[in-house]
Amino acid sequence: MENSVIVIGGGIAGITAAATMSGNGLKVTLIERNNKLGGHVSEWSRLFPDRRKASEVIDYLEAGLGETKIISGCSVNGIINHDNSFTVLTDTAGSITAEALLIATGFDLFRAAIKEEYGYGIYNNVITSAEFEEMLDSRAGVLTANGRVPKRIGVIHCVGSRDEKVGNLYCSKVCCVTGVKQAIELKEMYPDSEVYCFYMDLRMFDRHFEELYYEAQQKWGVSFIRGRLSECAENADGSIVVKTEDTLTGKPLKMSVDLLILLVGIVPSPGTGRIAGMLGLKTGEDGFINSVDAHTMDNSSGIPGVFLAGALKGPASVNSVIADARAAAVQAMAWLSTNKTVNA
Numbered sequence: 001m002e003n004s005v006i007v008i009g010g011g012i013a014g015i016t017a018a019a020t021m022s023g024n025g026l027k028v029t030l031i032e033r034n035n036k037l038g039g040h041v042s043e044w045s046r047l048f049p050d051r052r053k054a055s056e057v058i059d060y061l062e063a064g065l066g067e068t069k070i071i072s073g074c075s076v077n078g079i080i081n082h083d084n085s086f087t088v089l090t091d092t093a094g095s096i097t098a099e100a101l102l103i104a105t106g107f108d109l110f111r112a113a114i115k116e117e118y119g120y121g122i123y124n125n126v127i128t129s130a131e132f133e134e135m136l137d138s139r140a141g142v143l144t145a146n147g148r149v150p151k152r153i154g155v156i157h158c159v160g161s162r163d164e165k166v167g168n169l170y171c172s173k174v175c176c177v178t179g180v181k182q183a184i185e186l187k188e189m190y191p192d193s194e195v196y197c198f199y200m201d202l203r204m205f206d207r208h209f210e211e212l213y214y215e216a217q218q219k220w221g222v223s224f225i226r227g228r229l230s231e232c233a234e235n236a237d238g239s240i241v242v243k244t245e246d247t248l249t250g251k252p253l254k255m256s257v258d259l260l261i262l263l264v265g266i267v268p269s270p271g272t273g274r275i276a277g278m279l280g281l282k283t284g285e286d287g288f289i290n291s292v293d294a295h296t297m298d299n300s301s302g303i304p305g306v307f308l309a310g311a312l313k314g315p316a317s318v319n320s321v322i323a324d325a326r327a328a329a330v331q332a333m334a335w336l337s338t339n340k341t342v343n344a
Contacts, residue, residue, distance in 0.1 A: 003027055003336055006088050006096055008076055008275060009104035011039025012061060012318060013310025013325040017102050019064035020329035026336070029069045029096055031076060031088065033271065037062060039106050045136040047318055048174075048181040049208040057318065071096075076271075079278040084339070086305065099339070100305045100332050103281075103289075104325065105271040107311040110160025110168070110264045117231040118159065118262055125240055126232070126260045128159075129178055142189060142259070146238060150193060150258035153186055154242050155179045156229050157199040161265030170286050172265035173315040176202050177209045179263045180216045187220040196223045196257070198244055206317060227253065232260065266315040279303060288314045299328035305339070307332045 007018045010032025018030045044054040078089035087097045112120035119126045124145035135142045161172040183195045204210045216222040227244040240260045268287035282290045292300040309328035310321045
C-alpha cells in the first residue's frame with residue numbers, strides 16, 4: 001500500500017492526474033463509473049479554439065497511464081477514512097485501500113428539458129450542443145429531423161447558465177466559444193446556410209478565443225444577435241419559430257430556423273455530490289466542491305490525504321483542467337512524501 005493513490009473519476013482530469021503520479025512511481029488505481037475513459041470530452045468531436053480532434057487529446061493522455069490499474073464500469077458506494085489511509089467500497093471491485101485519494105468526478109451537462117420554453121424534448125429540431133457534436137462524427141452529418149440539410153440555424157447561448165430561474169447564477173465559461181466553434185463548423189459544412197448566434201454577452205476569455213469570434217464574423221458571415229430567447233414554437237413543417245429581442249436595437253425579433261442548437265451549461269455531476277457527502281467535503285451554493293483556498297490551495301480538500309482536480313470545483317476548459325490535474329497530482333505526491341517521513 002506504500003505510495004498508493006486512488007483516483008476517483010476517469011475523465012481528462014482523472015486520467016491526467018493518474019498518469020502524472022504513475023509516471024513518478026506511485027501505485028495508482030483509477031476508478032471510473034463508465035465503461036470507457038475520457039468523460040464528456042470523449043463525446044465531443046473537436047475542441048476549441050483550433051478544432052483539434054478530442055480523441056487525439058484523450059489518446060495522448062491515456063498513453064501516459066503506464067502501470068495505472070484501471071477499474072471501469074465501477075461505482076463508489078462508500079469511503080472509509082482511516083488514520084493514514086482510505087478504503088473505497090465499490091459495487092464491482094470490492095474494497096480498495098490506499099494512502100491518498102484524488103477526486104476528479106468532473107461535471108455534467110445542464111438538462112435542457114428544464115427550460116421548457118426552448119422546446120427541447122418537445123420539438124424534434126431542437127438539439128443540444130452535445131448532440132450537435134455527435135452529429136459531426138456521424139455518417140449522416142448535421143441534418144434536420146426529417147433528414148434535410150438545414151438552411152437556417154439558430155444557436156442559443158447560456159442555456160442553464162447565468163439563469164436565476166434555474167438557480168445557476170454562474171458562467172459556464174466554455175459555452176460562448178463552443179457556440180462560435182460550432183457556428184464555423186456549420187458554415188464549413190453548409191456554406192450557403194445562415195447561422196445566427198443569440199447571446200447575452202460574449203465571454204471570449206482565453207487565448208485565441210477572440211480571434212475565433214472574429215473569424216466567425218468576418219470569414220464565415222455568422223450573425224451575432226444580442227438578446228435572450230424568450231420562447232420558441234414549431235411550424236407545421238417542423239421548423240422552429242424563435243422569439244427574442246435584439247437588445248442592441250431594442251426591437252423584438254421573430255424568425256424561423258430549420259435547426260435550433262442549445263448551448264447547455266456545466267453543472268455538478270451527481271457523482272460529485274455523492275463523493276462530497278461520503279467524505280464530508282464542503283460544497284458551494286452552486287453545488288461544486290469548495291477547495292481550502294481558491295488562490296493558494298485550490299487542489300486541497302481540507303481533509304489530509306484528499307485532493308481535488310478538474311471541473312468538480314467549477315466550469316473549466318480542457319487545457320485548464322489538464323493543468324489543474326497535474327497540479328493536484330504534484331500536491332498528492334508531496335503530501336505522501338511528507339506524510340511518510342512524519343510517520344516513519
